[in-house]
Amino acid sequence: MTSHTPSLYSIATGSAEPIYRQLIEQTRRLVAARVLAPGDVLPSVREVALALAVNPMTVSKAYNMMETEGLLSRSRGIGMLVAERRAHAHSAHEREALLRPTLERAAVEARQLELDPDAVLALFKKILKEQA
Template identity: 65%
Template structure:
């Protein structure tokens, strides 16, 4: 059971999406992508709140939603853990569904900046390869 750092998460304070929702969506993506595996210990509410300069209630709200959804489970004396999943990994289609809102926001911003689609796609490809 690995303990994960609060630095797994990042927030965009000025985004239209509430901070708790950003945390929930990031946790979903981390689990779907395999960076968080069943049984992995999550950083504490306090650790995330301190690392990201957030109100602990905001982090607690995100964890509560994830627990209600069955993505996280609370274990006394240990804290929050990634719940055991019935399937080893979500389907490609469900992982694409998790990525789509992020790409829609990026596309909207690219249009606002009047950037050519080919340039944006080339940048995205370069970023994907850098992260590998």
């Protein structure tokens, strides 16, 4: 069981996406990427709220929603833990579903710029290789 600090999260204050949604999406990605493992302890609501300078109710809402969906579990005296997940929880399909919104936004921008789809795919492949 690993305890994590509030630096786990960052928010984009100018984003159209609500802060609680940003926290949920970041947690989902961290779990899918195995940065957060089952049984890991998340920072307290108060710690995250102070670190991000947001209302504690915002963090509490995100944690409660993730508990409802089964991503987190509450442990009396410990706090919020990453829930034990089924074996297929980190499947390629789940990780692709997390990436899809980002690619959809990139596709919209490519169309707005009137870029050739083959050129866009070539650029994406190049970027993937650069980061490896």
